[in-house]
Amino acid sequence: MATNEDEINELERLMRWGEVNGVEGLRILDRRDIKRMEPNVEAERDIYSPSTGIVDPDELMNLFHAKATRNGAVLVTKTEVTNIRKMDDGYEVSGVSLGEKFTIKADTIINCAGLNADKIAGMVGLDVEKLGYRIHYCKGDYFRLLGKPPIKMLVYPAPEKLGLGIHLTPDLSGTVRLGPNAYYVDSISYEVTSGEHEFRENVRKFLPCIDEYELTPDFAGVRPKLQGPGEGFKDFIIKHEADRGLFGFINLIGIESPGLTAAPAIGEFVSEIYESEIKK
Template identity: 35%
Template sequence: MDKVDCIVIGAGVVGLAVARVLARAGREVVVVESHPAIGMETSSRNSEVIHAGIYYPTGSLKARLCVAGRDALYAYCEERGIPYRRCGKLVVATSDEQRSKLAAIHAQAHANGCSEVVALSAEEACIMEPALSCVAALFSPNTGIIDSHAYMLALQGDAENAGALFALDSRVIAGSANADGVELTVRSGDGAEIALRAQTVVNCAGLQAPQLAAQIAGLERDSIPVPYFAKGNYYSLAAPAPFSHLIYPVPEAGGLGVHLTLDLGGQARFGPDVEWLENGHIDYTVDPRRADRFYREIRAYWPDLPDAALQPAYAGVRPKIAPSDAAAADFLFASHGNLHYLGLYGIESPGLTAALAIADHVVALLESNSSAA
């Protein structure tokens, strides 16, 4: 059996950030990823938005790690030459009934430390975006967009330069945890199996994190969260959009509503909606018929959206740990009674923005576990 210091399971943006910070701290790191390339699930199927941190409950991990991660991410983009743009976004109320919700978001933003978020009248918002229709708005200047693939490549490069090794197309199929460490059985794409014993295992498997934890004997099963999957569909715009900022409606249950985002080339896309998946079946197909609802929601803030302008683009799935009829759960970091294991669960939005701060939080938790051992 081969022995290693740290195994990070999952090479999405959070796993890459965790591997980077552990390797740069001098630890021996092996990253095990079931796909043949990095970032092939949630990390590459999102809006590529750098969130400001305005929505999340004050004091929550999502709020704290988003704000810290946002600042760290902008600095990292500058340092590493990663393409990004701090374009800002408008959160818009399209009816008088939504004014109170907008005011609550404004108060939440300031409570979370986002004092730069300002309230705008309809006239002020329309000066910024003449094609917009609203009764009031908030402006978040620290919201931006990023090339997520370039970001993940930079994280991978930093990790490898610090000595981290990557085992792609390799899947954890079993494991056991005890007081001395964690043993994992890893199967490669060609069917070969290898047993690894690690002093530290960090489960960053995203959508599969709870299922993977359940495969490791010796962890307290009752504390492993139940996974729920919420699909988000995206549509692209066939013609240029008359917007230079991101446009978000007042949030809906389960997500932030069908919003308009821009890529770094100026191409507009709309989404995600919220489609809860049954029986854990993950399907990335975008049903063209769902566009009917998109047209209705988008025209609430952009009445001039042309007919037949939307085309199916892609879909992503949020790794949730609370069902559709419950309040959104916070990020969860859990050891399940074993100080050599740390599982990351429910790392949905703002996980991309918060990844660098999440990695620092993981290191702090591991150091605390080490002191307690």
């Protein structure tokens, strides 16, 4: 959604990207079209994406877990990996599980440790600073809007450098969530620390009626960004590190938004790497 000329240019760029990537049904809407679909929204242009939708993240995780279990996977919680040693025939993984030390042997390791993926990469001797694998914590807070929802669809402003901007998301409970914002932090915390004033100021330019609603803190998350403060965009790292002497070690680093949306496709891609490059 665009509210000025610069944002319209950004929208046109995103439209081209969407078409190149095969997203079907995309349309540019003008102010009249926008008002017909979302009367409370104020914008000059918008990209309408009819194939965009929402899911319940918890239920999606439950589905992934059930499918993985049916395929023979075992999920081990309350477990920390503390060391990985490269062996001639694979890897020795050591750690602590439920207070007990353990050591296991692995032919293949897929490092998808999220906020700690750089630490896991460092355990096998990779220079995370030199390779650009260092994770920077970038926090995002959410607020929930109380009362009758002022929108029916997902409403996104033009994206910002650190993320998608504070957007409006109707969820499956029938209420609307605002967020996330984006700011770098030194440690991981899931407490909402932003004030609602920032959210109102940001959203007011495209949803003036925000001042008629009460906002309440909802939840917070932390993105594992590869770019630090002041740096340009850096994409996901998905790489088999065989060329660095680590055959069978696959890194997934910096998988932030839209990592959840892309999870099935990422899983297929990693599976293809395993089948074509590692499986004996």
